[in-house]
Amino acid sequence: MGYIEAVVIPAGARRIKVVEDKPSHSFLALKDSSExxxxNDWKIELPGEFELAGTTVRYVRRGLWEKMSARGPTKSPLHLMVLLFHDQSYGIHYEYTVSLNTSQDRSSEEQKEPEYLYIWTHSSWQDCTVQCGGGERRTVVSCMRIANKTMEVVNSSYCHPENRPHPQVRLCNSHPCQYRWVTGEWGSCSVTCGKGLQQREVVCVYHLQNGSLIHTRDLYCQGGKPPPLQGCEGRLCLTVWEASEWSKCSSDCGQGVRTRTVTCTNPQGLCDPLSQPTQEEPCEDHSKCYEWKTGDWSKCSSSCGKGLQSRVVQCMHKVTGRHGNDCPVTLRPPTYRPCHQGACNEKINVNTITSPRLAALTYKCMGDQWTVYCRVIREKNLCQDMRWYQRCCETCRDFYAKKILHKS
Structure with a gap:
């Protein structure tokens, strides 16, 4: 309660109007620089006309409702105040006009009314700077445009910056702050290895208006007290295990096991057994599942002299026995090998044709006798031997026929 200044109306103001928003027990007050x-001064006047700041101010009071107005212009600033008496909600509306052109005289103003009027107003109140303990709230000064008895907020550039009033300041939230809990940082763990405890400071404080804090009893703070203790684990023993590289898998075909060496490097041997890395784990490798399998050698292809033996060579899975193509080609065993059965009887070949090229044209061929070996005999260039020619005459004759045809 008491006198609160609402606004300072500058000198040169015209069409001054102050109206209470609603009837109240409070009073409007006005004074100029000459007092x-x-x-004012806790003296309530009767309604009427008063000379202030070089103009006539008309004061109207109808019951609990008040109004002040003046035509102006004022020759000195007017201080508009409110004498509050326990009104829970109180508001006023005030307006005045200040000429943007100071050299403009009254006659020109009366001849032509401006289309728009721009005035500074205290449009609203900002929030309090603090929630408790005493703060301030200020008015928001806005530039308003008046047209056809309506007002709207516009950009501040439309109003004269020299006439911009200072924001009004009012104390707010002066009630004492509530008690609250304040917690400190967590301290270090009580042990360097294993499970331990760490603590922090938790106190109930009271916030003074000057910003300082004082400790008080815990019972003044509402809500549960934050825990001052919590579990922790020392990290020193969790980082002293050293493990070697994993060994190769015990099986190169299928599932197996690989191992490594894990040692405790703590000088006191205080390694946490629960954090020990594993020394063995399952593994799987299929890089050597296939291998070459060979059959028995066949009989020699010739009963006398040089001949060939063959056998079956296959790539097979070690476990399933299935055929595959993953065996190393460089390690493939030979499929053929030469054999010797002793010297042949020379009388047998007395009447044979000794020239393979001639035989290719004249020898009566009844077909290959060794169809399995004839391809190998041709590739190994053994058709020149008449003994091989007789057994693979069809393959060898085709070989020489193409040679003769090519030369011709």
Whole structure:
């Protein structure tokens, strides 16, 4: 309660109007620089006309409702105040006009009314700077445009910056702050290895208006007290295990096991057994599942002299026995090998044709006798031997026929 200044109306103001938003027990007050006033110094005047700041101010009071107005212009600033008496909600509306052109005289103003009027107003109140303990709230000064008895907020550039009023300041939230819990940082763990405890400071404080804090009893703070203790684990023993590289898998075909060496490097041997890395784990390798399998050698292809033996060579899975193509080609065993059965009887070949090229044209061929070996005999260039030619005459004759045809 008491006098609160609402606004300072600058000199040169015209069409001054102040109206209460609703009837109340409070009073409007006005004074100029010469200490002439209305309802000032705890003296309530009767309604009427008063001379203030070089103009006539008309004061109207109808019951609990008040209004002040003046045509102006004022020759000195007017201080508009409110004498509050326990009103829970109180508001006023005030307006005045200041000429943007100071050299403009009254006659020109009366001849032509401006289309728009721009005035500074205290449009609203900002929030309090603090929630408790005493703070301030200020008015928001806005530039308003008046047209056809309506007002709207516009950009501040439309109003004269020299006439911009200072924000009004009012104390707010002066009630004491509530008690609250304040917690400190967590301390170090009580042990360097294994499970331990760490603590922090938790106190109930009271916030003074000057910003300082004082400790008080815990019972003044509402809500549960934050825990001052919590579990922790020392990290020193969790980082002293050293493990070697994993060994190769015990099986190169299928599932197996690989191992490594894990040692405790703590000088005191205080390694946490629960954090020990594993020394063995399952593994799987299929890189050597296939291998070459060979059959028995066949009989020699010739009963006398040089001949060939063959056998079956296959790539097979070690476990399933299935055929595959993953065996190393460089390690493939030979499929053929030469054999010797002793010297042949020379009388047998007395009447044979000794020239393979001639035989290719004249020898009566009844077909290959060794169809399995004839391809190998041809590739190994053994058709020149008449003994091989007789057994693979069809393959060898085709070989020489193409040679003769090529030369011709």
């Amino acid at each position: 002439r006033s209305i309802n």
